[in-house]
Amino acid sequence: MSSDASHDLELLRAVAAGDEEALGRLYDRHAGWLTVRLSRRCSSPEVVDQAVQDTFLALWRGAETYRGGGDVGAFIWGIGIRRLIDALRREGPSMRWSWSTRRSKSSEVVVSAEDQVLVGVEHGRLAPALASLSPELRAALEATVLDGLTTAEAARLLGVAEGTVKSRCHRARQALRAALADAQGPTLPNEHTWGTT
Amino acid sequence: MTTPFPDQVASADGPGGHLGGEVLAAYATNRLDEVAAWSVEAHVTTCSACRVALRAFVDRDRLARNRSVLLAAAAVGEPGPARRLLSRVGVPEHLLGLLAATPSLRRSWLLSVLGVLAVVAGESVLANHLWNRGSGSTWGVLVPFLLVGPLLVLGGVALAFLPLFDPSHQLAAAAPFPGVNLLLARAVSALLAALLPVAVAAFFVPGPGWLPAAMLLPCLAVWCVALAAVTVVGATAAAVVSAATWVLPVIVVAASHPALAVVRWHAQVAWAALAAAAAVVAFVRRDRFEMGWTR
Structure with a gap:
């Protein structure tokens, strides 16, 4: 390589x-x-x-x-x-993708265990925690963390106000922290209990 | 790396830990759940083998089209104000890219057209002033201008056709455009780019008032003959043939008649007939355009 x-x-x-x-x-x-x-x-x-x-x-x-x-x-x-x-x-x-079309489709591909290892999805409790986030919060994280955009750039990409991106990232971080701290692992709290500010 | 673009997808159990074809396909068609897609993107950002493998899931024509537009835009440089205006008006970007890469539209060519016209028109004015003292009875001084006008149109078309002068020729030949449309777009733009300066210059030479209008049909006829000839013979021979269809009549007429007879209305009928006949030939043999292009 x-x-x-x-x-x-x-x-x-x-x-x-x-x-x-x-x-x-x-x-x-x-x-x-x-x-x-x-x-x-x-x-x-x-x-x-x-x-x-x-x-x-x-x-x-x-x-x-x-x-x-x-x-x-x-x-x-x-x-x-x-x-x-x-x-x-x-x-x-x-x-822009609207939130409804952005959501993963019904014909979702199930990643095989072998591929999961390669992709890294299986690591720890991060994946289920991410999956449990609401699409809006996940998109905000995607833009700022994965895409490496600033808050202002993420706001333009997502078509929302800059303050909205900030608060969504904040809520997403809180949610992830709560999910990772939860010793029970897979039994994550419902999105609604910590999705509100 | 001798083959930097392997078309086969790295298998999931391949060396180095690359993504399987199924995962890449699901990712490329947006069928992967978001968390898995994140992981794929995180991996792809740093893994060039999987990046290259993803290419197989994008429409080839789409990639090729974007490639030709990109290379044309790169060959031309920054878009000027004229191009930005055309883009605003709604001319498709890919057409603009290829037109802008046409040598006959480049600034240097337009400048040389204007330069030649200025010299020839200036010479006519000067000669008229010196010899005729404005009597205006014979228009022999106009022969150089008459000769040059349609030839400039022809030069523009030839530059648009001849691969020799055209850095974008290879990418245009590789572009998924119907060759006829591309060539016609370039030929029409070359015609207009030369026709306008010629008509304007005709206002300044010491000729009759109808001269600018009288130049249009001969220019069009020579242009049509060039298009028709390129479907029959190679591009270079077509340029010679179509130049001769203008130069010979002008010289022959100038030797025996008043020079302007070649653009008076009897002659205009002949030019119109020639243009129509050549247009029919070019239309009937339009699928041969690409051969003339590649020769």
Whole structure:
């Protein structure tokens, strides 16, 4: 994997230096997963495509430079999610996933035990605690923790006020803390008892 | 890494602990519950093998289309005010990208069109002033301008067609566009980009008032002949053939008649007929456009 990582670094450097072929190869390596991941946060394929193109154009034009440290994937994701927020702002709020569609579908795939180990879902009591959060709280956590956005950016992505993101993150942290402190493990308290402020 | 893009999905029990194809597929189609999806994303952020594997679950055409738009945009540089305006008006972004990558629309080409027109028109004005003293009886001084106008249109179209001059040729050929639409869009934009300066310049040369309008049909005819010829012969030969359909009549007419006869209304009928005939040929043989393109 280290050869892959150094390959990505070489590509990034070549792209910043104006190598069009390197831009194409960087796109081939990263556009796929970026498209998938952005699509989970925006219902419009056009807006996602725009954000993906903007991401690589930003790299090409040197608007974003990799300063080393951290994975290239995380670096590209940081650009991509912010370009998506910009594209969403231009397109208007209707393109965001509504909470109802955002909720996982009925035809949910059951992850096999083997895959659970690999994915890390099985670790400790965090997974059931996360699963028990209300979709709104989970989305706020996702944006701020997993996506690495600031509160202001998360608010734009989710289409809510900044204060709402703050209070939801606060409530989510409280809920997680309570769930993890609960020695009983799987018998988690009902969402309603600690979902209120 | 000799093959950086393995199409096969890493198996769940593969070395290094990568995600299974089923999990990736479920994640890519949004069928994974959110907590599992979080874990997948956390893993994918740092695992380049699984990142590359995810590519298999995205529509190939979609990725290819975005790729060609991206490379065209990269080749062109920052969008100028004209492009932003067209984008506002609602011209699709991917079409703008490919049009902007058309060499005949580049600033350097437009500047050279204007430069040539300025020189030729200035020469006509000067010659008229020196020799005719404004008597205006013979328009022989207009021959250079007459010759150059439609040829500039032709030059723009040729630049739009000839792979030699076009850095975006490869990506345009790889783009999932119907080749005809792409070529027509580029050819029409090249026609308009040259037609406008020629018509404006016709106002300034010492000719009759109807000259700007009279230049339009010959330009259109030469343009149609170029499109028709490119379906029959290669792009280079088509450029020569269509240039000859304009240059030869102008020279022959100028030798025996008043120079302007080549754009008077008898001639206009001939140009219109030629344009129509060439347009029919180009339309009938439109599926051969791509061959002319790749030659």
